[in-house]
Amino acid sequence: MSDATETYRVLGIGLGIGEPESALVERALAAAGLGPGELRGFRISRKSLDARRSGGSRRLRFVVHVDLVVTKGHRSPAFDRALRAGRVVRAPASGSLVVSNRHETVSVARVAVVGSGPAGLFAALALALSGAEVDLFERGPSLRERGRALARFDRTRVPDPERNLLFGEGGAGTYSDGKLYTRVDDPLEIPILEALVACGAPTEILYDARAHIGTDRLHRILPRLRERLEAEGVRLHFGVRVDGWTVRGETPARVVSLRTPAGEAPCDAVVLAPGHSARDTWRALARDGLVVEPKPFQLGVRVEHPQRLVDVDRHGTGPEAALLGPASYSLLCRSDGGTPATYSFCMCPGGQIVASVSRPEFLCTNGMSNSRHSSPFANAAIVTTLGPREFGTGAFDGVALQERIEQAAFEAGGSDYTAPAQRVPDFLAAREGVGPLRTSYRFGVRPGRVDRLLPDLVRSALVRALVRFDHSIPGFAGPEAVMVGVETRSSGPVRLPRDRETFRAAGFANVFPCGEGAGWAGGIMSAAIDGARAAQALLRFGIGGASPTSPERTRVRRAD
Ligand SMILES: Cc1cc2nc3c(=O)[nH]c(=O)nc-3n(C[C@H](O)[C@H](O)[C@H](O)COP(=O)(O)OP(=O)(O)OC[C@H]3O[C@@H](n4cnc5c(N)ncnc54)[C@H](O)[C@@H]3O)c2cc1C
Numbered sequence: 001m002s003d004a005t006e007t008y009r010v011l012g013i014g015l016g017i018g019e020p021e022s023a024l025v026e027r028a029l030a031a032a033g034l035g036p037g038e039l040r041g042f043r044i045s046r047k048s049l050d051a052r053r054s055g056g057s058r059r060l061r062f063v064v065h066v067d068l069v070v071t072k073g074h075r076s077p078a079f080d081r082a083l084r085a086g087r088v089v090r091a092p093a094s095g096s097l098v099v100s101n102r103h104e105t106v107s108v109a110r111v112a113v114v115g116s117g118p119a120g121l122f123a124a125l126a127l128a129l130s131g132a133e134v135d136l137f138e139r140g141p142s143l144r145e146r147g148r149a150l151a152r153f154d155r156t157r158v159p160d161p162e163r164n165l166l167f168g169e170g171g172a173g174t175y176s177d178g179k180l181y182t183r184v185d186d187p188l189e190i191p192i193l194e195a196l197v198a199c200g201a202p203t204e205i206l207y208d209a210r211a212h213i214g215t216d217r218l219h220r221i222l223p224r225l226r227e228r229l230e231a232e233g234v235r236l237h238f239g240v241r242v243d244g245w246t247v248r249g250e251t252p253a254r255v256v257s258l259r260t261p262a263g264e265a266p267c268d269a270v271v272l273a274p275g276h277s278a279r280d281t282w283r284a285l286a287r288d289g290l291v292v293e294p295k296p297f298q299l300g301v302r303v304e305h306p307q308r309l310v311d312v313d314r315h316g317t318g319p320e321a322a323l324l325g326p327a328s329y330s331l332l333c334r335s336d337g338g339t340p341a342t343y344s345f346c347m348c349p350g351g352q353i354v355a356s357v358s359r360p361e362f363l364c365t366n367g368m369s370n371s372r373h374s375s376p377f378a379n380a381a382i383v384t385t386l387g388p389r390e391f392g393t394g395a396f397d398g399v400a401l402q403e404r405i406e407q408a409a410f411e412a413g414g415s416d417y418t419a420p421a422q423r424v425p426d427f428l429a430a431r432e433g434v435g436p437l438r439t440s441y442r443f444g445v446r447p448g449r450v451d452r453l454l455p456d457l458v459r460s461a462l463v464r465a466l467v468r469f470d471h472s473i474p475g476f477a478g479p480e481a482v483m484v485g486v487e488t489r490s491s492g493p494v495r496l497p498r499d500r501e502t503f504r505a506a507g508f509a510n511v512f513p514c515g516e517g518a519g520w521a522g523g524i525m526s527a528a529i530d531g532a533r534a535a536q537a538l539l540r541f542g543i544g545g546a547s548p549t550s551p552e553r554t555r556v557r558r559a560d
């Protein structure tokens with residue numbers, strides 16, 4: 001947008017399923033009371049599917065928000081009426097990854113970023129674009145080597161603790177559904193999505209309210225993102241695990257180097273983005289003075305249905321359904337006071353269930369898909385949230401609960417990464433099921449008592465929710481529905497407290513925790529935004545002298 005123009009958002013324009021997007025220009029201009037001569041630019045800012053029921057059937061259509069660029073100061077009675085009626089609002093300003101007013105302590109700083117997940121990658125990009133010197137340390141391998149390690153795990157059923165679905169280039173979301181939406185409303189969302197588009201992501205991610213780009217496309221984007229980082233001067237060190245740090249001073253302490261198996265790596269500041277499975281890293285850094293607190297996390301199972309069951313309910317069987325891809329859902333059963341709220345999470349249409357494993361003899365499931373969403377299965381986590389009140393207030397009590405459940409799941413599956421599974425009606429009736437069970441889980445499933453793997457509170461919350469969900473999607477709790485357990489790592493069980501404004505870790509002058517492993521984000525986009533925000537706080541406020549005074553207490557809002 002130039003200085004001579006301004007942008008307005010026209011809200012809630014309807015678009016038929018088969019209609020071309022070009023129809024939106026005329027409709028947006030009419031809704032805003034503008035003529036074509038006043039238009040300087042046009043873009044879709046959000047497009048979502050409206051599949052609500054009306055009179056027993058679903059009426060499918062898209063609901064679109066459109067940004068119109070007009071000459072600055074343009075006014076007309078019709079335009080003013082549209083503004084007053086709320087059909088048109090000023091479009092929020094998009095942010096920038098670059099910080100121009102860098103703090104003096106940063107201009108000569110060498111910043112170490114720990115972790116190459118979305119948080120670490122976008123922290124590194126924001127730092128490098130703003131002129132900082134950056135070393136990015138990633139314990140796992142680069143993408144190609146990671147793929148080979150996963151193929152080995154598929155063949156041998158022996159996981160590699162450093163090269164797996166959770167550790168390596170791109171972080172935990174590299175083998176995922178690539179859902180790139182978030183409920184976090186942040187000005188950095190658009191610049192991050194634009195950076196992904198520049199690396200080959202489809203432009204629809206800029207506005208699609210349910211953008212799922214898939215593992216295959218993520219794997220084409222990541223190498224280009226790496227090239228971009230290298231071009232900006234970031235030095236990437238794969239296969240280098242940070243095992244601790246050396247500090248100088250006490251109030252606040254200052255990290256002067258990172259300890260790695262390859263030796264000490266000197267640094268002036270640390271952006272810490274180790275993800276939700278860095279259990280050994282949290283423990284090691286806690287021994288080196290990092291404050292670690294327990295935090296609520298989600299616990300439950302993966303549930304899988306034939307995709308057709310979801311499609312028929314959500315999109316119907318009419319001709320319009322054929323124009324839409326596989327359907328997704330998002331379900332919530334509120335707390336009744338006694339049992340906690342339970343919800344679907346990380347739904348993967350046309351996807352597959354994967355073993356989300358970083359350590360031998362622990363089993364946890366998650367979901368992924370390719371961009372075509374072509375598998376005949378729909379899976380999602382069904383989870384509830386447990387907090388320190390339920391599992392204990394020790395820093396690692398949540399981790400200990402995850403570990404107990406994951407070990408029990410490994411054994412229940414037969415100790416070879418076969419997953420325990422149970423039909424939903426058997427789960428509801430708390431009885432042993434009988435096979436055979438058909439699922440997308442690659443290592444196969446073994447009929448078992450998934451219900452017995454979960455704490456009582458989680459089990460009763462899931463029972464209550466599944467009955468409700470069966471009203472929303474008939475068949476959801478029917479014989480075709482299979483639970484594959486367990487889902488323990490939908491979010492991290494610890495928080496690394498940090499200052500609200502400077503993002504400095506409690507007690508440290510130059511440590512900036514971020515992303516899911518720090519407990520400040522959940523999901524690809526929210527982790528990327530949090531990483532960039534941490535980097536920007538470092539750039540703006542520099543390396544500090546005072547202890548944090550205003551601990552951050554915001555709740556993490558996840559995409560689902
Ligand atoms: C199978 C699967 C599917 C998912 N699907 C989606 C989805 O569709 N949409 C969505 O929004 N979210 C999804 N998620 C969640 C999402 O991937 C995470 O929320 C997100 O990746 C968190 O980003 P992060 O950068 O904080 O951490 P991570 O992505 O976990 O990255 C942390 C990185 O730090 C590295 N690391 C850890 N310890 C050290 C150390 N000591 N030294 C050096 N490096 C270290 C790890 O190897 C890892 O690569 C999925 C997760 C999984 C596992």
